[in-house]
Amino acid sequence: MPLGHWRLPEGVDVRGTGNGLGRTRRRMRAVARELRLPPLSTVEELCAAVSAHLDRPIRIAPRRMRVGEPSGFVERLPAEDVVHVEQETSGLHRAHIICHELAHLLCGHLSAPASPDQDAGKVELPTIDPEMVRLVLGRSHYDDAAEEEAEVLGAELMRILVLAPGAGTTSQLAPALEHRKGQHV
Amino acid sequence: MSELPYNVAYLGIGSAAWLVAALKLRAWRRDPSFGLLVVALAIASPSTAFLLASPLLYRAIGHLTGVGNLATLFVYLGIVGFSAAAVVLALVWTPPEERADDRIWAPLDDRLRQRVRHRTALFAALVPVLVALFLAGGPYRPETPLTFDTTFAPRTATALFLALYQGLFAYALIDIGRVCLGHAARLPHGWLRRGIRLIALGALTACGYVVCKLAAIALAHAGVDGAEWLSTALGPAFATLGAIGITCGFAGPAGAAWAARRRDFRALRPLWDLVYRADRRLALEGPPSPAWRERVALRDLEWRTTRRGLEIRDGQLTLRPFVDPAAVHAAQRLAGRAALAPSHRDALVVATAMRSAVTALAAGAVPRPREEQPALPGLDTAPAEERAHLVLVAAYLRSPLLERALEPLG
Numbered sequence: 001m002p003l004g005h006w007r008l009p010e011g012v013d014v015r016g017t018g019n020g021l022g023r024t025r026r027r028m029r030a031v032a033r034e035l036r037l038p039p040l041s042t043v044e045e046l047c048a049a050v051s052a053h054l055d056r057p058i059r060i061a062p063r064r065m066r067v068g069e070p071s072g073f074v075e076r077l078p079a080e081d082v083v084h085v086e087q088e089t090s091g092l093h094r095a096h097i098i099c100h101e102l103a104h105l106l107c108g109h110l111s112a113p114a115s116p117d118q119d120a121g122k123v124e125l126p127t128i129d130p131e132m133v134r135l136v137l138g139r140s141h142y143d144d145a146a147e148e149e150a151e152v153l154g155a156e157l158m159r160i161l162v163l164a165p166g167a168g169t170t171s172q173l174a175p176a177l178e179h180r181k182g183q184h185v
Numbered sequence: 186m187s188e189l190p191y192n193v194a195y196l197g198i199g200s201a202a203w204l205v206a207a208l209k210l211r212a213w214r215r216d217p218s219f220g221l222l223v224v225a226l227a228i229a230s231p232s233t234a235f236l237l238a239s240p241l242l243y244r245a246i247g248h249l250t251g252v253g254n255l256a257t258l259f260v261y262l263g264i265v266g267f268s269a270a271a272v273v274l275a276l277v278w279t280p281p282e283e284r285a286d287d288r289i290w291a292p293l294d295d296r297l298r299q300r301v302r303h304r305t306a307l308f309a310a311l312v313p314v315l316v317a318l319f320l321a322g323g324p325y326r327p328e329t330p331l332t333f334d335t336t337f338a339p340r341t342a343t344a345l346f347l348a349l350y351q352g353l354f355a356y357a358l359i360d361i362g363r364v365c366l367g368h369a370a371r372l373p374h375g376w377l378r379r380g381i382r383l384i385a386l387g388a389l390t391a392c393g394y395v396v397c398k399l400a401a402i403a404l405a406h407a408g409v410d411g412a413e414w415l416s417t418a419l420g421p422a423f424a425t426l427g428a429i430g431i432t433c434g435f436a437g438p439a440g441a442a443w444a445a446r447r448r449d450f451r452a453l454r455p456l457w458d459l460v461y462r463a464d465r466r467l468a469l470e471g472p473p474s475p476a477w478r479e480r481v482a483l484r485d486l487e488w489r490t491t492r493r494g495l496e497i498r499d500g501q502l503t504l505r506p507f508v509d510p511a512a513v514h515a516a517q518r519l520a521g522r523a524a525l526a527p528s529h530r531d532a533l534v535v536a537t538a539m540r541s542a543v544t545a546l547a548a549g550a551v552p553r554p555r556e557e558q559p560a561l562p563g564l565d566t567a568p569a570e571e572r573a574h575l576v577l578v579a580a581y582l583r584s585p586l587l588e589r590a591l592e593p594l595g
Binding site: 152185 | 209212215216218220221223224274278280368371372373377380381435438439441442466467469470487488491492494495498499501502506552553554555560563564565566567568569571572574
């Protein structure tokens with residue numbers, strides 16, 4: 001069930017402004033907390049957890065993006081959601097891009113897919129070619145509130161990840177003594 | 186005996202330690218973890234004890250409650266609180282090989298949770314025993330903010346109260362000291378190791394307090410005079426030094442991590458400015474802060490540094506189609522001739538590539554298709570090394586080698 005009930009009302013633009021972003025950050029922190037996820041080691045585990053939460057398969061597909069394509073985008077297919085991510089960038093960056101796209105899914109920014117049994121020709125989409133059942137949301141800029149929300153929630157999802165706990169002893173002590181679970185923070 | 190040095194020492198340390206405890210609690214709220222909560226309580230409890238042990242507040246409690254020397258009970262319960270927290274911490278920090286699970290940073294497993302519960306229950310059960318012993322001894326007159334132990338040790342109930350409290354404290358100090366020393370041997374050089382060793386050193390020093398106090402109590406109970414200085418001067422000196430060591434040990438690593446993050450945050454600015462020039466829409470928060478605000482940046486550094494790093498990486502992707510292969514080759518040649526270490530060579534190449542790309546973009550160059558874009562180093566950087574890599578790239582933006590690499594391009 002997408003966590004969409006707290007979306008901004010239409011026409012409200014809080015993009016980039018100090019207070020607006022602060023409010024978004026507080027909201028998204030609460031959203032991430034609602035997921036009640038334990039610390040996870042990899043972004044693949046996070047993806048599986050989000051998939052279980054939304055009750056919908058999500059697949060990560062690294063690829064070499066072409067010029068003009070965003071660094072990541074999510075594609076809604078009838079049977080699953082696919083997160084496309086630029087493969088030639090650092091692990092930390094790639095993890096964040098994936099978290100951004102997972103945030104779009106959690107926020108319910110993508111509308112419901114057409115039912116697989118429905119005949120594509122019978123889909124009532126007045127402005128979209130009925131052949132095109134793929135819906136896409138990419139990550140490049142924060143021109144609208146949805147992108148900003150996804151970026152902020154993506155950042156909160158990243159905080160659930162412990163990508164670099166540090167070797168043995170360090171990982172045990174870092175949370176209490178350095179106030180960070182991962183050495184990548 | 187002048188009470189001023191005691192007031193200054195106890196109030197000073199109590200306040201400073203409470204500040205550390207408050208910062209730890211705030212960090213725990215941001216990023217909950219059991220170990221951090223226990224550390225916060227391990228500092229808050231004795232900090233309160235130190236404050237109440239100052240003759241000023243000690244007497245105030247006596248006046249407020251009408252019960253003389255009641256502050257002693259609170260002070261010693263505060264130290265018992267530290268003892269309980271330290272014992273739990275020693276459990277949670279038990280070295281890896283004694284724990285089967287790989288994910289030692291993960292939340293408590295059931296067995297550990299049970300052991301923590303047992304230890305906490307034991308201490309909780311002893312608190313009413315201590316209170317009962319204190320009340321049974323009836324040590325209300327005279328009021329003795331500094332000489333309670335030796336004054337009332339002749340009373341058996343009070344002697345038992347004091348011995349039990351000191352015993353718990355000694356057990357906790359040895360436990361946490363032992364675990365910390367075990368860790369210190371395994372940690373790499375740095376503030377985490379320094380902090381752990383300080384905690385161990387502080388615990389050892391505080392044992393000196395226990396030894397002095399037990400000796401003084403035993404002698405006073407046996408009716409021997411002349412040893413009060415053990416309880417009023419040497420003991421408190423050991424306790425004060427031990428408290429400073431332990432508090433610094435708990436606070437040091439966090440302070441160092443914060444300072445390192447702040448240093449990196451500022452170091453990344455030139456590189457971020459470069460990508461911002463290429464594409465302003467990469468920034469989530471705008472407009473960019475002026476130089477003076479950068480200098481006094483103190484708040485919210487985790488978010489700001491993370492954002493900066495991510496936007497730089499986004500910028501790197503945006504600029505990739507405009508990178509000049511000739512500049513990249515020139516940088517690689519120069520790095521080879523200068524015999525740069527691999528990480529420095531990668532940083533020089535990336536810095537050169539990004540500068541050449543910004544110039545090309547500004548000049549209206551056509552983006553190269555994916556197949557013709559030169560492969561840049563630094564993309565296989567592990568998450569733990571990411572910030573260090575980007576900081577090095579930012580440093581190389583100012584390098585004369587970079588200017589030489591860009592020269593042929595005019």
